[in-house]
Amino acid sequence: MAYAAHNVPRYTSYPTAPHFSEAVGAKQYGSWLDSVAPEATISLYLHIPFCRSICHYCGCHTKAALRDQPVTEYAARLARELDIVLRHIGPGRRLVHLHWGGGTPNILPEGEFLELVDRIHDGFALSERLEHAIELDPRTVTPRLAALLVQAGITRVNLGVQDFNPEVQLAIGRWQPYGQVVEAVSHLRAAGIDRIGFDLMYGLPHQGEREIVLNAARAAGLWPQRLAVFGYAHVPWMKKHQRRIDAAALPGAVERVRQAETIGRTLLGAGYRRIGLDHFALPGDDLAAAADNGRLRRNFQGYTADPADILVGIGASAISRLPQGYVQNAVDLGGWGRKIGSGQLPTARGRGLSPEDRLRAEIIEGLMCQFETDLEGACRRHGLPRESLDDAEKALAPLVRDGLARSTGGKLRIPEAARPFARVVAAAFDGYLAPAADRHSAAV
Numbered sequence: 001m002a003y004a005a006h007n008v009p010r011y012t013s014y015p016t017a018p019h020f021s022e023a024v025g026a027k028q029y030g031s032w033l034d035s036v037a038p039e040a041t042i043s044l045y046l047h048i049p050f051c052r053s054i055c056h057y058c059g060c061h062t063k064a065a066l067r068d069q070p071v072t073e074y075a076a077r078l079a080r081e082l083d084i085v086l087r088h089i090g091p092g093r094r095l096v097h098l099h100w101g102g103g104t105p106n107i108l109p110e111g112e113f114l115e116l117v118d119r120i121h122d123g124f125a126l127s128e129r130l131e132h133a134i135e136l137d138p139r140t141v142t143p144r145l146a147a148l149l150v151q152a153g154i155t156r157v158n159l160g161v162q163d164f165n166p167e168v169q170l171a172i173g174r175w176q177p178y179g180q181v182v183e184a185v186s187h188l189r190a191a192g193i194d195r196i197g198f199d200l201m202y203g204l205p206h207q208g209e210r211e212i213v214l215n216a217a218r219a220a221g222l223w224p225q226r227l228a229v230f231g232y233a234h235v236p237w238m239k240k241h242q243r244r245i246d247a248a249a250l251p252g253a254v255e256r257v258r259q260a261e262t263i264g265r266t267l268l269g270a271g272y273r274r275i276g277l278d279h280f281a282l283p284g285d286d287l288a289a290a291a292d293n294g295r296l297r298r299n300f301q302g303y304t305a306d307p308a309d310i311l312v313g314i315g316a317s318a319i320s321r322l323p324q325g326y327v328q329n330a331v332d333l334g335g336w337g338r339k340i341g342s343g344q345l346p347t348a349r350g351r352g353l354s355p356e357d358r359l360r361a362e363i364i365e366g367l368m369c370q371f372e373t374d375l376e377g378a379c380r381r382h383g384l385p386r387e388s389l390d391d392a393e394k395a396l397a398p399l400v401r402d403g404l405a406r407s408t409g410g411k412l413r414i415p416e417a418a419r420p421f422a423r424v425v426a427a428a429f430d431g432y433l434a435p436a437a438d439r440h441s442a443a444v
């Protein structure tokens, strides 16, 4: 259990974002985009960093916008950023995945949203199997919004449900009665959108065992296709508004492990399958199929079945992944907007991948998605000697001794019971971890 209190990254990328540097900027990203292979498939992520109000727990890159004007201006800049990217990669690239995240993307006024969708249609060749997903705040879902989403071609919706308990909702600054979520789901289904996912959270103030069971059972009772279950990351040194959360009311590390287990048991009992570390899906869902045939992947949204070769992130703070490495756009709206205004890519930092980074990235993704990895095979595939993982072997030794991982014939496996600690095992392969270790959230 001591491992539950270890502070380790969530490994939505490797190297992780704190290790991106200004050495990689717009020029580098531009040249990477210029060299995108013609047959490469693209995933486009659009970040909308605005919400009507900020929930106390929120760890996302977002700001409160009470009026539409800043959002409208933002949408115009997004369109320009898209044009700049298209100038580099050229028009007509095959788009297989399109995701609107935030923030609360449906804060975009209808006209601006549809205009952006049109622009994407003009700039890319949309795959007939395109997954077109959006994150929504259930408090904002109306029949009109549901109809708009259908008009825009949305095929999947993710709702931030978090917790149904009124005491918890008050403590986290998010009043959202159960009935409101029920209505949101029924509006979406009535409009024909039945691929619905829920985000649930544990580790929140005042959550006890009883609340946790009730929460998961009520969520499952609405039959979302997927659920993502997030442990609250309390990082008030980075997110000042989290100081409004009473740290004394937060469950401890052992309690968090129990909560994660309880939610898992409840959802499995309701017919869901566990996907990776913290996602659940109905057996027929794409995520379940991806897990079955080893195609499950990890990206900045968590677990995904997104098969694209390249991820292009648009908007302030958005991250892109290309074969050469990662880049992140300027996080501050002013800096991001000024770059776009002058016709440049708004890249603030990034990380080119060394052969060793690629090796470690493959191992970490394998551990996070399949809970196993073939160390010998990975070293061979990347043309690197096994000794390049000597530091990791050393870091693994105590984990193997404590039953968190098993090593046989060059393969490493995380046993079922130790899966909640997959991030700790993955961290053994993280060549950058040491200096920033205390700045990450708890392992579970």
Ligand SMILES: C[S@@+](CC[C@H](N)C(=O)[O-])C[C@H]1O[C@@H](n2cnc3c(N)ncnc32)[C@H](O)[C@@H]1O
Pocket: 051, 057, 058, 059, 060, 101, 102, 103, 104, 135, 136, 137, 138, 159, 160, 161, 162, 199, 200, 201, 230, 231, 232, 233, 234
């Ligand atoms: C962009 S929001 C979801 C869409 C919409 N804004 C909403 O809140 O309904 C992304 C999700 O991240 C999760 N999240 C936000 N802050 C978090 C934190 N500090 N720790 C863990 N998960 C968090 C929540 O589950 C949230 O639903």
Ligand code: SF4
Pocket: 050, 051, 053, 054, 055, 058, 059, 060, 062, 102, 103, 104, 137, 160
């Ligand atoms: S949880 Fe969602 S609605 Fe709340 S502040 Fe974060 S992004 Fe906005």
